[in-house]
Amino acid sequence: MRHLRLGDRLWTAAVYVSGMLIIGVVLAIFYYLAGESRFAFDRKFDVGFRLALQPAKGEYEADVSLDPNATLVTLNREGSEGLDEKEETLPLPTLESLVGIASFATGSPLTGELDKVDPEQLYRDDWRPKKMGSEETRFLVYGFATPEYKEPTMALAWDKDQGFVIEETPYALTLELLRAPEGVEVKPFKVDLKTQPKGRLEIPTFIARTDADRTQGYVFELVASPRSSHVQAVIGGMASSSWEPTGAYQRYGFLPLILATVGLATFAILLAAPIALGTAVYISEMSSSRFREWAKPLIELLASVPTVVLGFFGLILVAPAVSNTIAKALGAESGRSFITAGIILAVLLIPVLTSLIEDSLRNVPQSLRDGGDALGMSKAEVVRSIIVPAAKSGIIGAHVLAIARAIGETMIVWILSGGTPSMPSFLNVREALANLVKPVKGIPDTVAIEMGNVDFEGVHYGHLFTLGLLLFLITMALSLYANQLMRRSTWRR
Amino acid sequence: MATVIDKAKREGLEARDAQRARSSRRYLGLLTGAAVVTFLLIVGIIGTILIKGLPSINWAFLSDLPREGMTAGGIWPMIRGSLLLMFGTMLVVLPVGVLGGIYMAEYAGESRFVGLIRSSLVSLAATPSIVYGLFGLAVFVLAWKLGTSLMAGWLTLALFSLPVVIITTESAIRAVPESLVEGGLALGLSKGQTIRKIVLPNAASGIATGIVLSTGRAAGEAPPILLTAGIYYSTGQLEMNLETLRKPVANLPYHLAEGYRQGGVIPESIIWGTCVVLMGLVLLINLGAILVRARSRARSLQS
Amino acid sequence: MNNGTPLEDYVISARNLRAFYGNQEALKGVGCQVAGRRVTSLIGPSGCGKSTFLRCLNRMNDRIPGFRIDGDLRIMGADPYAKGADLMKLRRQVGMVFQKPNPFPMTIFENVAIGPKLHYGLKGSELEGVVEEALKEAALWGEVRDVLTKSGLSLSGGQQQRLCIARMLAVRPEVLLMDEPCSALDPISTAKIEELIVALKERHTLLVVTHNLQQAERISDYTAFFMFGELVEYGQSTQLFGSPVKSETQDYVSGRFG
Structure with missing residues (x-):
């Protein structure tokens, strides 16, 4: 009996430790990413x-x-x-x-x-x-x-x-x-x-x-x-608009990377959202339960294709198509550019988004559909003016989560974006359009590519960790916000 | 006021009905169109990869070492490395993930502190894999001096899959009927014993599904391996000793990402073949897990 | 009581109506005629087919896979299940209130306005007038006139149910179907809804499914007793509750004492 009680105590301790570990991991990630970022502050500035x-x-x-x-x-x-x-x-x-x-x-x-x-x-x-x-x-x-x-x-x-x-x-x-x-x-x-x-x-x-x-x-x-102050100067350097860590003058401006990542996520979500929303509504509101049983796993299947494989799919099949059409029309040479990466990112987001939106539509109680039907509304009217508004916060949450996913996506951007940091230009319509076919470099792919060629614990290394920390904080904020939205949409009935 | 409606009823009610029916049909048509696009995408992408890649798959491709700078031969060392990474990750994440899931389902309850844990879990689940890669680099590779190694890869991928394992374990445990738990407690078992002897066996298939699913996904994820465990190709034999744990390991995602990036050098057939093998590895795992889940869902609906 | 509509002028008539969920027969040849401007209660044990019958009247069973119907059903002279029958039109004529109040997650005003807006294309002050009138008819206007822009979900259960009634009334249906409208409510709210039902029969034909026999006796002119998918007895409430013809009815209505 005594022996059993000891076993129970050990068990409880192990369970609690594992539970606490979750907070520990978040703190540790924050601590180490911030900690390694300190090397960025070893930066010396040029006089030139x-x-x-x-x-x-x-x-x-x-x-x-x-x-x-x-x-x-x-x-x-x-x-x-x-x-x-x-x-x-x-x-x-x-x-x-x-x-x-x-x-x-x-x-x-x-x-x-x-x-x-x-x-x-x-x-x-x-x-x-x-x-x-x-x-x-x-x-x-x-x-x-x-x-x-x-x-x-x-x-x-x-x-x-x-x-x-x-x-x-x-x-x-x-x-x-x-x-x-x-x-x-x-x-x-x-x-x-x-x-x-x-x-x-x-x-x-x-x-x-x-x-x-x-x-x-x-x-x-x-x-x-x-x-x-030196700290201000380093942070000011991060806020600048040029990322050239290996040039004659090292420059660590995050701006082009941030704009590329945010721009790609925005582009991809704009492309994916209408398709995903339509598909989710179709599956949730229009299809038979038999179809749904097939459709959901199929969509999850696409969501689980490794992104590096999607990247190569885009490289071999989409990039040449882009290079022969849009890129050519806008005077760019390569198909590895913003738009190619954006399209494949959208391909990744469609299943992710569809699955999340469908979940929140299914959360809307059946009684609201009945209420709409009984009022003599058509199916489309019920969906458009009752079901979708009722699931609104869940749908927005799904989009926020998908944006977080796009922002953190590394391999697709690595393989397809062309890997050259650049600032977008909006001087005139033509230049604004040309941004689409420009090669860009985003935050996660920059970290992944450049970490292979840095001196550990050097200035460049420090900046890459700062980028990682930034990514961590952004996705954390987005996911918490999305979670809050999605919880709000849960109907307690 | 009823006259207002009477008037409206007289005036063009049928025309309005027809118009509503038309716009409804249009709307439903758009939805159907979106669904068609999505399913064409799924079938198109997975199908294309299979069609392009399957012809290169044969026993030699799967079992040979790469030759002539990856332009010929097979990809066995990379397959081996990915499997090695996956199973090791599974072993590392299993105890912590399952215990964490049990904590969330059975011990956590509702408090501000538990809310904090939940928020942490949510953030971790959405944290990009490259961030785990950076963490693994700073902690396992550098601070713990494991170097770029299989060990560091296991630990990093285990952390990466931890939140999903905890979440799926929690929901698998919550799906166990309360009556079973009460039955256990009524027998005079302690809470810990009830969980171990009654809840866990009943939740086992759900938990296993979660672990396989998340480590499978981890094995297909390149960035964490890139920074902690990877070399992008290897032609060596696997040595079965402890030293292997301290050595970097070749694996499929890194092999694809880095080895084939230089266009034109590597024959396309090899690239597609490798894509199929990596996708097959992850999708088969997923498909299995999805089927198991669908079956257990159907079973729980029946009962 | 019997002023206005002559008895022959039936609003609903069913003959040998049979309904199936897959292989299961839920209605086994029901026949009855319901007169206009009356309250008719449908009573009977759970699973007896009274809700199925009610839901046949505005085709709410359409969503259920495997549901089909057989026999003859007329609502104001038309067959709702006829080929090419217009669902919108049917449901404009036949409104329905459910067991659990189900206000839409929008403002109180929008909840009531959505019907007339879609069906009759009403806008502006006309729409406001219709909404106000519907809320008055549902005896809710006094309570919500100052909070029309608040969410419909912010109301109490009884108010929500009256909001749903107002929402239905705003479309001006002839027939009102109520599926256990009070079963989720407290006694005070129940009393208010009952008063409302009695008041509404001045202009509408009401069919109310209820488990509460006293309620059926209190509010209805006619009562239909269902059992095992059959309509066992149908007649004036006073007669059905006072001196039922069939022994099953006798057993059931006297069950309230046991």
């Missing part, structure tokens, strides 16, 4: 400006390589591994080797005396990746000409780097002449790079002079002072 001393006469060249022997030397930008490798293969210049004009840059706040900066040393140190944290960061540009340069003036030119979006940087950027060489008369200046991202300023030529402990030249200063 090129400064150069160059001949006063002649055209300014916008595209200048990183060759240190060239007349333009780009200011460093932090965090780029590619540049580091490149640097190792380049010979370090010496003063003697320089011809024309040279400028040198540093990316960290200089310590020690400004006057005693060794340009060569400066160069060597400062192509390293810099962490740009929350403090104000100063970049010093040290500039002079070599004796071969004979003109009385030279120019300081600055330009935003290609791909660098000044609106999205969390810094206020200014360029200032900090110190002129001894004996040179020059007007002090300070430029706000945000309002003037490209420019040129003439200054008197100064020929480099070095002696034992001192190098002479202009010292320009590029100040990057935070406009917002």
Whole structure:
């Protein structure tokens, strides 16, 4: 007897633990997704400006390589591994080797005396990746000409780097002449790079002079002072409109992904809803019970085809059809696009939606159908003005749940959407239509594809987890709302 | 006021009746059209996949290893991997899922806290599989240092199928007639004993259906496996030792998703064949479960 | 009592009416004539066919798979089951109220308005007038005149049933069928509905299925006693309850004392 009681106690404990586990799983998912998102906040931001001393006469060249022997030397930008490798293969210049004009840059706040900066040393140190944290960061540009340069003036030119979006940087950027060489008369200046991202300023030529402990030249200063806190900056980055995690300038804007996912879900539900609603009403209100016995499982069968199989179905059969028709008409090349993914998503949603709507229609008590019949209403009138309105909240709930399903669907979008993040454009009708055949990339497929190529616990990894968290919260909110709606429609009679 | 209706009755009542009948017919016609579209879609899609894929299915395709960079040979290692994932998932989810379902049906009752559990269950059931994949990656693969492995895949897929297993178990238990439970209690059995000896055996087929259905669905779901357990193809033999649990496993969905994505390289017959095998695996499981459910529903209606 | 309609002017007449659910015969050759502007009660034990008979009159059995009918049935001279018979028209003439109040999940106003709107295409003030009149006839107007936009489901059970009666009246049917209209209601609501039934016979022909023999005696001019699918006895209520001809009727109506 005692033994039995112990067994019972263990049993009860196991049952309760399993019940509690459900909340535990939700909390754990939230905890870990949020936790891994912290790596997104290791993000360092780019400054992305090129400064150069160059001949006063002649055209300014916008595209200048990183060759240190060239007349333009780009200011460093932090965090780029590619540049580091490149640097190792380049010979370090010496003063003697320089011809024309040279400028040198540093990316960290200089310590020690400004006057005693060794340009060569400066160069060597400062192509390293810099962490740009929350403090104000100063970049010093040290500039002079070599004796071969004979003109009385030279120019300081600055330009935003290609791909660098000044609106999205969390810094206020200014360029200032900090110190002129001894004996040179020059007007002090300070430029706000945000309002003037490209420019040129003439200054008197100064020929480099070095002696034992001192190098002479202009010292320009590029100040990057935070406009917002680092956390705000990272979140601001997420709110921006470009997702290029592997480009020269990493950008982690969620907007194109969110718009693609929401757009695809909307498109699919608009396509699926009328068909699903019609089918559900047909099965629930018009067909014999014998037909219903067959139809329901058949519909559930389509709902359970693995989505990766649906994806390939779309890739081999639907994508070429789209590419030959709509895509061609709108000037796109590939059938892998928004519309193809949207169509196959709708195919997935139709059975899901039909099944859910049918359930809520069947929940409407028979007595209402009788009441409508007895009033002399036709079948269609009973359905349209009594049954469907009576099941309204359940039907809406079904749609909300289907939207959640579409938002979380990964494989169909992965295989069919073309995998290129893009922002929709609504400038004119033609462009708005062209959005349909654009390749897009949604949230879940981005996570699935890119997670395979990231450094674990890196910035990109962190952002992918943030996307996952976003997905979790969105689907959670939708499913809870849908559940509430569907419960409201349950007739207690 | 009755005169209003008398007037209306005199004036064009029949025309209005005819008009109503016409618009009703139109409406019903639209509904029928929608239903036809849906059933054409179902038959069309499943039929096309079968027609395209069945010819590639033969014993060699099912039992051989892939050769020449997946452009020839069979897909046995992937089938094996998917089955391995499915059965392991079943083993992991079984105890927790069934106990959780018993809790919801018999112990939970109604309180604010239980409402919270229900909300959690609802959210989990609607959580996309890729989110489970991320969770599995962060917890099982990285934090628990299981690596990309069969073990991590089992745990992730088990979590993914857990909410559905709990929900179906709960409804299977609720379907057991109250009189049986009262009979058990009247015999002097404790609540736990009643549930184990009377309720569970009676709910067993419903519970089993739920487990098979949800793990079957899990086995066809690519994203969780992608992040926690997958390699997209393998030509190796299965080694029957504990090390296998720590190794990644090739499987059908990932094989399809990643291996065949580069268009033009893999012969279409192999792609369709693999589609049929994966779909067949999941659909057969589903069909079985649906039939079992339909039969038990019919039985419960009779009694 | 007997003013107005002459006895020969029957609203409903059935001859050898047989009804089947699949193989099961629910009505075994029922014949009767129902006079206009009277209340007729249908009584009998459960499963005796009284509800089936009632539901034949407005073809509410049509939805049930396997149901079919045989024999002769006339409602105001027309055969409702004739080929090409118009269901809309039939149900405009023959309204029905059910055992459980079943207001539609819409506002009180819409519940009553939906019938005249669909059938007669009424709109605006005409529609409002018809709704008001129907609610007055159903003795509900005073209680709901200020809450017409509230859901019909927000009313009490008895009010819901009167709303359903108003909904039926708004279509102006000649014949009113009531299938145990009070069985789900409390005594006070029941009394109100009974009063209403008696008042309604001034303009309508009413058939009321009831389990409550006292109620049948109280409200009806005629009573039909069904048993095992047959119409055992049919006649004036005073006579049927006072001195029934058949012994089955005697046993049944006296059962109320035992």
